[in-house]
Amino acid sequence: xxxxxxxxxxxxxxxxxxxxxxxxxxxxxxxxxxxxxxxxxxxxxxxxxxxxxxxxxxxxxxxxxxxxxxxxxxxxxxxxxxxxxxxxxxxxxxxxxxxxxxxxxxxxxxxxxxxxxxxxxxxxxxxxxxxxxxxxxxxxxxxxxxxxxxxxxxxxxxxxxxxxxxxxxxxxxxxxxxxxxxxxxxxxxxxxxxxxxxxxxxxxxxxxxxxxxxxxxxxxxxxxxxxxxxxxxxxxxxxxxxxxxxxxxxxxxxxxxxxxxxxxxxxxxxxxxxxxxxxxxxxxxxxxxxxxxxxxxxxxxxxxxxxxxxxxxxxxxxxxxxxxxxxxxxxxxxxxxxxxxxxxx
Ligand code: SF4
Numbered sequence: 001x002x003x004x005x006x007x008x009x010x011x012x013x014x015x016x017x018x019x020x021x022x023x024x025x026x027x028x029x030x031x032x033x034x035x036x037x038x039x040x041x042x043x044x045x046x047x048x049x050x051x052x053x054x055x056x057x058x059x060x061x062x063x064x065x066x067x068x069x070x071x072x073x074x075x076x077x078x079x080x081x082x083x084x085x086x087x088x089x090x091x092x093x094x095x096x097x098x099x100x101x102x103x104x105x106x107x108x109x110x111x112x113x114x115x116x117x118x119x120x121x122x123x124x125x126x127x128x129x130x131x132x133x134x135x136x137x138x139x140x141x142x143x144x145x146x147x148x149x150x151x152x153x154x155x156x157x158x159x160x161x162x163x164x165x166x167x168x169x170x171x172x173x174x175x176x177x178x179x180x181x182x183x184x185x186x187x188x189x190x191x192x193x194x195x196x197x198x199x200x201x202x203x204x205x206x207x208x209x210x211x212x213x214x215x216x217x218x219x220x221x222x223x224x225x226x227x228x229x230x231x232x233x234x235x236x237x238x239x240x241x242x243x244x245x246x247x248x249x250x251x252x253x254x255x256x257x258x259x260x261x262x263x264x265x266x267x268x269x270x271x272x273x274x275x276x277x278x279x280x281x282x283x284x285x286x287x288x289x290x291x292x293x294x295x296x297x298x299x300x301x302x303x304x305x306x307x308x309x310x311x312x313x314x315x316x317x318x319x320x321x322x323x324x325x326x327x328x329x330x331x332x333x334x335x336x337x338x339x340x341x342x343x344x345x
Contacts, residue, residue: 003144003165003202003204003205003206004170004201004202004204004205005165005168005170005171005178006170007201007202007204008178008181008182008185008201008202009170009171009174009177009178009181010201011181011185011201012177012180012181012184012185013177015184015188016180016181016184017043017184017187017188019034019043019047020034020047020050020051021033021034021050022180026124026125026176027125028100028121028125028126029059029060029063029091029094029100030054031120031121031124031125032087032090032100032113032117032121032125033050033053033054033087034046034050035116035117035120035121035124035132036083036086036087036117037049037050037053037078037083039080039083039116039117040079040080040083041078041079041080043187045078049078052074053074056070056074057071057074060091060094060095060100061091061095063087063088063091064088064091064092064094064095066088068085068088068250068256069247069256071084071087071088072084072085072256072257072258073258073331076257076258076330076331076332076333077330077332077333077334077337079333079334081254081255081256081257081333082112082255083112084256085112085250085255085256086111086112086113087112089111089112090110090111090112090113093109093110093111094110100121100125102122102126102128103122103128104118104119104122104128104130105118107121107122115132116132116133116134117132119131119132119133120132120134120179123175123176123178123179124176124179124180125176126176127174127175127176128175129166129171129172129175130163130166130175130179131159131162131163131165131166131178131179131182132179133155133158133159133162134183134186135186136182136183136185136186136187136190137158137162137182137183137186138151138154138155138158138162138218139186139190139192139217139218140182140185140186140190140202141158141161141162141165142154142158142208142217142218142219143190143195143206143207143208143209143214143217143218144161144202144205144206144207144208145161145207146207146208146211146213146217147161147217147218148217148219149219150218150219150220150221151218151219151220151221152221153221154218154219158218162182165178165182166178185200185201185202190214193215194215195209195214195215197209197214226296226297226299226300226301227267227299227300227301228267228300228301228302228303229265229266229267229300229301229302229303230265230266230267230268230269230270230302230303230304230305231262231263231264231265231266231270231302231303231304231305232262232263232270232275232278232304232305232306232307233259233260233261233262233263233304233305233306233307233336233339234260234261234262234278234279234280234286234306234307234308234309235260235306235307235308235309235339235340235343236280236281236284236309236310236311236314237308237309237310237311237314237325238310238311238312238313238314238322239310239312239313240313240314241324241325241326242314242322242323242324242325243260243314243322243323243324243325243328244261244280244281244314244316244320244321244322245258245259245260245261245320245321245322245323245328246258246259246261246280246319246320246321247259247321253297254333254335254336257332257333257336258321258323258331258332258333258336259332259333259336260306260332260336260339260340261278261279261280261320262278262304262339263275263278264278265300265302269303270305272288275305275307276307279307279309280317280320281309281311281317284309284311285309286307286308286309287307287308287309288305288306288307289305289306289307289308289342289343290342291306291342292304292305292342293306293335293338293339293341293342294338295334295335295338297335302335304335304338304339306339306342306343308343328340
């Protein structure tokens, strides 16, 4: 028996989660912003950040007109900073086009918009009959259809099953709601460890539930260990509470974000003398602070040491900025906040 889209939509009408971006009449800018923020970031974190971002950049035109640095600083702490750079480039493209494209193909042509985001904006903002495949939808599809092939290899099959679920007339009558209902089902009922099958509107048509192995799916291929990299950073302070920071190059990891200056990140730990050769100002009494800051990136784990020096009055060399330490942390990416925490900041 196939799962019944009507049952899912009826459940959604009663139990949908309240989300700030669901109050805005499906404004494509709001839908797009929320979907970009939600990639790799939890709903609980995104809620307040979404509202704050819209206070600063209330329309796609306001975002398109913003300074790059202002957008990067507003994104600080959310991680995966390429998302913010792409959002800005996308906003400029939307303004140049005179509005959002209303097809999945058109949305895909915006900078940084991949198949998932194009389908999410297309379905939720424009009611196009497409299903974006996120982790929630993957899990629900794997269970309902008892797909035992492990992820990520199973993705094409799960995507086809998800798209197939949109063929039903009830789903096609309300594509945006159907997609959000799948998201909500995965997030609140069909959860990773202990699915609440007794409360599920699809329990009658779910193969994994019938077989008693729902919690085992989706199967996942074994993960490789992330390699460890090492860096050393340099906090230069003055008597007025200014510290030296620099902006990373626009492309690459943490591109365009502020950082506490440091060495490159490499596979071997840095000895003190070779680390100090990268200090932004030479000849100072740099002191190594106790401890190491840890941060996990997608492809590696990073350990960072911190050296501290003070001067009476800070004058930023070319390529650096002097900023008040007070209030600096929110403008930094999380990895740099962790470094700063070694100094009690
Ligand atoms: S019956 Fe259980 S396993 Fe199947 S979709 Fe519902 S919550 Fe998920």
